[in-house]
Amino acid sequence: MASRDIVHYDTPLSKAFRWFSAVFIxxxxxxxxxxxxxxxxxxxxxxxxxxxxxxxxxxxxxAVFFDFSPTLTHYENLFRNLNFTSYIVNSLxxxxxxxxxxxxxxxxxxxxxxxxxxxxxSDLFFWIISTRMAPVVAVMVPLYAIFRSLDxxxxxxxxxxxxxxxxxxxAIWILKGFFDNVPYAxxxxxxxxxxxxxxxxxxxxxxxxxxIGAFLVLCILFAWNDFxxxxxxxxxxxxxxxxxxxxxxxxxxxxxGSIMAAGVVTTLPMMLLGLVIRRYLVTGLTxxxxxx
Amino acid sequence: xxxxxxxxxxxxxxxxxxxxDLNIECPDGSFLSIxxxxxxxxxxxxxxxxxxxxxxxxxxxxDEQRINDLAPKDRDVSMVFENYALxxxxxxxxxxxxxxxxxxxxxxxxxxxxxxxxxxLEIGELLHRRPQxxxxxxxxxxxxxxxxxxxxxxxxxxxxxxxxxxKLRAHMRGEIKHxxxxxxxxxxxxxxxxxxxxxxxxxxxxxHEGELQQLGSxxxxxxxxxxxxxxxxxxxxxxxxxxxxxxxxxxxxxxxHPNFGIALKPEQVKCLNGRKGxxxxxxxxxxxxxxxxxxxxxxxxxxxxxxxxxxxGGDMIVEVxxxxxxxxxxTSPEFPGNPGDKCYLTVNRDKWHAFATDTGKAYF
Ligand SMILES: Nc1ncnc2c1ncn2[C@@H]1O[C@H](COP(=O)(O)OP(=O)(O)OP(=O)(O)O)[C@@H](O)[C@H]1O
Ligand SMILES: [Mg+2]
Numbered sequence: 001m002a003s004r005d006i007v008h009y010d011t012p013l014s015k016a017f018r019w020f021s022a023v024f025i026x027x028x029x030x031x032x033x034x035x036x037x038x039x040x041x042x043x044x045x046x047x048x049x050x051x052x053x054x055x056x057x058x059x060x061x062x063a064v065f066f067d068f069s070p071t072l073t074h075y076e077n078l079f080r081n082l083n084f085t086s087y088i089v090n091s092l093x094x095x096x097x098x099x100x101x102x103x104x105x106x107x108x109x110x111x112x113x114x115x116x117x118x119x120x121x122s123d124l125f126f127w128i129i130s131t132r133m134a135p136v137v138a139v140m141v142p143l144y145a146i147f148r149s150l151d152x153x154x155x156x157x158x159x160x161x162x163x164x165x166x167x168x169x170x171a172i173w174i175l176k177g178f179f180d181n182v183p184y185a186x187x188x189x190x191x192x193x194x195x196x197x198x199x200x201x202x203x204x205x206x207x208x209x210x211x212i213g214a215f216l217v218l219c220i221l222f223a224w225n226d227f228x229x230x231x232x233x234x235x236x237x238x239x240x241x242x243x244x245x246x247x248x249x250x251x252x253x254x255x256x257g258s259i260m261a262a263g264v265v266t267t268l269p270m271m272l273l274g275l276v277i278r279r280y281l282v283t284g285l286t287x288x289x290x291x292x
Numbered sequence: 293x294x295x296x297x298x299x300x301x302x303x304x305x306x307x308x309x310x311x312x313d314l315n316i317e318c319p320d321g322s323f324l325s326i327x328x329x330x331x332x333x334x335x336x337x338x339x340x341x342x343x344x345x346x347x348x349x350x351x352x353x354x355d356e357q358r359i360n361d362l363a364p365k366d367r368d369v370s371m372v373f374e375n376y377a378l379x380x381x382x383x384x385x386x387x388x389x390x391x392x393x394x395x396x397x398x399x400x401x402x403x404x405x406x407x408x409x410x411x412x413l414e415i416g417e418l419l420h421r422r423p424q425x426x427x428x429x430x431x432x433x434x435x436x437x438x439x440x441x442x443x444x445x446x447x448x449x450x451x452x453x454x455x456x457x458x459k460l461r462a463h464m465r466g467e468i469k470h471x472x473x474x475x476x477x478x479x480x481x482x483x484x485x486x487x488x489x490x491x492x493x494x495x496x497x498x499x500h501e502g503e504l505q506q507l508g509s510x511x512x513x514x515x516x517x518x519x520x521x522x523x524x525x526x527x528x529x530x531x532x533x534x535x536x537x538x539x540x541x542x543x544x545x546x547x548x549h550p551n552f553g554i555a556l557k558p559e560q561v562k563c564l565n566g567r568k569g570x571x572x573x574x575x576x577x578x579x580x581x582x583x584x585x586x587x588x589x590x591x592x593x594x595x596x597x598x599x600x601x602x603x604x605g606g607d608m609i610v611e612v613x614x615x616x617x618x619x620x621x622x623t624s625p626e627f628p629g630n631p632g633d634k635c636y637l638t639v640n641r642d643k644w645h646a647f648a649t650d651t652g653k654a655y656f
Binding site: 183185186188189190191192193194195196197199203206207 | 342343344363364365369370371373375377378379380381390391394395438
C-alpha cells in the first residue's frame with residue numbers, strides 16, 4: 001500500500017483558510033465546553049457566589065468567577081434529602097436494561113435478516129425501520145394509554161420496554177450492516193467444521209463486537225439522556241435523573257445549586273463511559289469490511 | 293470413509309442451471325478429481341456435497357445413506373474452501389484446532405494433531421499468527437491443515453493449491469496424494485489444472501458448462517477422450533485439430549486435407565459408422581504423437597513450414613504452418629529447424645482421433 005500521507009502544498013488561500021478554521025474551532029470549543037465548565041464550577045459554589053457577575057466591559061472582573069470557597073452542600077442535599085441515589089439506580093437500570101435487550105434481540109434479528117432470503121424480506125426490513133419515522137410525541141399518547149392499561153406506567157419494566165421499542169428498530173438496522181460485512185464463508189467453514197447454525201452465529205460475534213459495543217453505548221446514551229419517555233411513562237415510580245433534575249425547578253424556588261450538581265451527576269458517568277470506550281466508538285461505527 | 297454417489301443432481305441458481313443432471317460414483321477410498329474450466333459448476337457440486345447449497349433435484353448418497361437433508365455438521369466431511377475461509381480473529385493454531393474443539397477433543401490431542409498437520413504443511417512457525425499476517429500460499433496451507441486435523445468420511449478440496457508457487461505446488465501434490473493413500477479416506481478434489489488432475493486422481497470427472505463430459509481414469513481421459521472438447525481441454529500443450537474430408541479411394545478410406553491424405557486403419561474405418569465417402573470430420577492429434585523432420589521421409593508425410601520454436605527445457609514445441617492451419621509438435625531440443633524452413637510431419641496412426649464436426653463426439 002502507498003503511504004497514507006496526503007501531500008500538501010500551501011497557497012495563500014489555504015493559509016487563510018487554516019487561520020479561519022483555527023478561529024472557528026476555538027469559538028466552537030468555547031461554545032460547547034463553557035456551559036459544562038460553568039455548571040461544574042457552579043455546583044461547588046453557594047448561591048451568593050454563583051451569582052456574582054462583573055459589570056459589562058470589566059474584563060478583569062471575570063476573575064470573580066474563580067473567587068469562591070468550594071462547598072459540597074448541594075451534593076449533600078441531592079443525596080441526603082432528595083433521594084438521588086435511587087434516581088441514579090433507576091437511570092442505570094432503565095438505560096442498561098433497554099440497551100442490553102435491544103442489542104441482544106437486535107443482533108439476532110439483524111443476523112437473520114442479513115443471512116436468510118425469504119419473500120417480503122425488503123418489505124419487512126422497511127417496515128421495521130419505518131417505525132422510527134414518526135416523531136416520538138406523535139405516538140406518546142396512544143403509547144401512554146396502552147402502558148396504563150397494562151399497568152406499566154411508573155414502573156422500571158415499563159420504561160425499559162418503552163426505550164427498547166424505540167432502540168430495537170435502530171439496532172436491527174445498524175447491526176444488519178455489520179453482519180452484511182462479515183463474509184458468509186466464515187460460517188460455512190464453521191458449519192463444515194461441525195458447528196450448528198447458532199454456534200456459527202456465536203463464532204462470528206467477535207468480528208462484529210466493535211460495532212455491537214458502539215451501538216450498545218448509543219442505546220445507553222439515548223435512554224440515559226431521554227426526558228420525554230421518563231417524564232410520561234416513568235413518572236412517579238421510575239423517576240430518572242433528567243426528570244428528578246427538572247423537578248428542582250419549582251415556581252417559587254429554583255434551586256440553582258442543586259440543579260448544577262444534578263447536572264454534573266447526570267453528565268459525568270456518560271463522559272467517563274465515553275472516555276473509556278472512545279476507541280471502540282470510533283472504530284465501531286466506521287467499521288469496514290472484515291478482512292479475511 | 294464412504295462411497296459417494298451423485299445421482300441425477302441438478303443445481304439451479306434461479307433459472308440458471310449451474311450443474312445439469314450429474315451422475316458420479318466415487319468408490320470408497322478413491323481419489324476423484326473434478327476437472328473443468330472456470331464456471332463449469334465444480335464448486336457448486338462440492339458445496340452440494342458439503343451441504344452448503346440446496347440440491348435442486350437428484351440425490352447424493354454417502355454409502356447407502358441419502359444425505360440431501362443432512363446438516364453440514366452431520367455429514368462428517370472436511371472441506372478446503374476455494375477462498376480459504378479462515379477465521380480472521382483466530383490464530384493459525386486456533387483455526388486448525390477448530391474442528392477438533394467443536395467435536396469435543398481434549399487439548400492434548402488437539403495440540404498433537406495440529407502439530408502434526410503443521411509439520412506436514414511446513415507452517416509450524418506460523419501457528420501464533422493471524423490470517424491477515426499470512427501470504428496467500430500460507431493461508432491456503434492453513435486451510436488444508438484445518439481439513440486434515442480430523443479423520444472425516446470424506447475430504448472435499450476445492451482448488452486447494454492454486455495459489456502456491458510451482459515448486460511448492462509440486463511438493464503439495466505429492467503430499468496430498470500420499471496423505472490420501474495413507475489415510476485411505478475418500479477424496480473429491482476440484483481443480484481447473486489438468487496436470488493436477490492427471491497426476492493425482494484415480495478417477496477424473498471432466499465437466500463443461502455444468503455437464504459431465506467424461507468419467508474415467510486419467511489414462512482413459514487422455515487416450516480416449518469422448519469428445520473434441522475433452523480432447524482439447526486435457527493435455528498440455530493442447531491437441532491439434534484439423535478439419536479433413538473423408539474420401540473413399542479404391543479399397544482404402546482416406547482422411548484428406550489440402551496438405552495431406554492419410555489412409556485409415558480398417559478398425560478405424562469401422563468406427564466412422566459408414567461415413568466412407570463424403571462429409572468431413574475433425575481430426576485430432578496430440579503434439580507428442582507427431583514427428584517432425586526437415587527431410588522428406590519415406591512414408592506419407594505432411595508438408596509445412598516452421599512458424600516458431602519454443603524451447604521448454606527438456607522439450608521443444610515447434611509450431612508448424614500448414615496451408616490453412618497451424619499445428620504444434622513436441623520434439624527434442626536438438627531439432628535444427630529455424631522459422632521459415634520447410635519441414636515434414638509424420639503421424640503415429642494409432643494415436644490420432646476423429647471427431648464429428650457438428651457434435652464433437654469422438655469416432656475413435
Ligand atoms: N450464488 C450464485 N448465484 C447465481 N449464480 C451462481 C452462484 N454461484 C455460482 N453461480 C454460477 O454458477 C456457475 C458455476 O459456478 P461454480 O462456482 O460452481 O464454478 P466453478 O466451476 O467452481 O468455477 P471456478 O473454477 O471459477 O471456481 C457459474 O456460471 C456461476 O456464475
Ligand atoms: Mg470454484
